[in-house]
Amino acid sequence: xxxxxxxxxxxxxxxxxxxxxxxxxxxxxxxxxxxxxxxxxxxxxxxxxxxxxxxxxxxxxxxxxxxxxxxxxxxxxxxxxxxxxxxxxxxxxxxxxxxxxxxxxxxxxxxxxxxxxxxxxxxxxxxxxxxxxxxxxxxxxxxxxxxxxxxxxxxxxxxxxxxxxxxxxxxxxxxxxxxxxxxxxxxxxxxxxxxxxxxxxxxxxxxxxxxxxxxxxxxxxxxxxxxxx
Numbered sequence: 593x594x595x596x597x598x599x600x601x602x603x604x605x606x607x608x609x610x611x612x613x614x615x616x617x618x619x620x621x622x623x624x625x626x627x628x629x630x631x632x633x634x635x636x637x638x639x640x641x642x643x644x645x646x647x648x649x650x651x652x653x654x655x656x657x658x659x660x661x662x663x664x665x666x667x668x669x670x671x672x673x674x675x676x677x678x679x680x681x682x683x684x685x686x687x688x689x690x691x692x693x694x695x696x697x698x699x700x701x702x703x704x705x706x707x708x709x710x711x712x713x714x715x716x717x718x719x720x721x722x723x724x725x726x727x728x729x730x731x732x733x734x735x736x737x738x739x740x741x742x743x744x745x746x747x748x749x750x751x752x753x754x755x756x757x758x759x760x761x762x763x764x765x766x767x768x769x770x771x772x773x774x775x776x777x778x779x780x781x782x783x784x785x786x787x788x789x790x791x792x793x794x795x796x797x798x799x800x801x802x803x804x805x806x807x808x809x810x811x812x813x814x815x816x817x818x819x820x821x
Contacts, residue, residue: 615643656791698739711740786818
């Protein structure tokens, strides 16, 4: 136990990282995210509703209009969180745009059952208009932009002016924009996105993220002038 230096409890995040915890999500055992969502009384659904409520009180203006969801390392639950929050806000009656901006290892198109031949990377490379990248989902009021084909230079594409103009356009047409970003460590992508987004949500896997890694990830975000909610 002494040698285990991972973050396990909410109070440890507040102690070591100095940021507030918006919610704790139970681990799903043996059932899919869709099955857990289908039951509005499940602990999983309740936990995400609690996070949604916390987000509404996270700033004086409510939920940041454009929210980036990221994590220190891969497979910590950020894509599940981005999708779950997008569905939650859509259920509130908001028009939601969910963007898969993980141009290295995208996963949302598989979860949502959409093809990924055209998407964000095509738009950022200048080959299509934003409307050509947008896809409907089975959830009412939830619209989705998949990542598109994996480009050789994700950070350069995300740092260009097209990403900023897409988010300002989306801000006019949608009530809530949620970006599923890549992990922070070792990549320039998420710090770039965190600088553009109005708010950044950090997802940390209990017993998975080491204290030093989480601290380094937070430092990178703050160095990019991210507003970590």
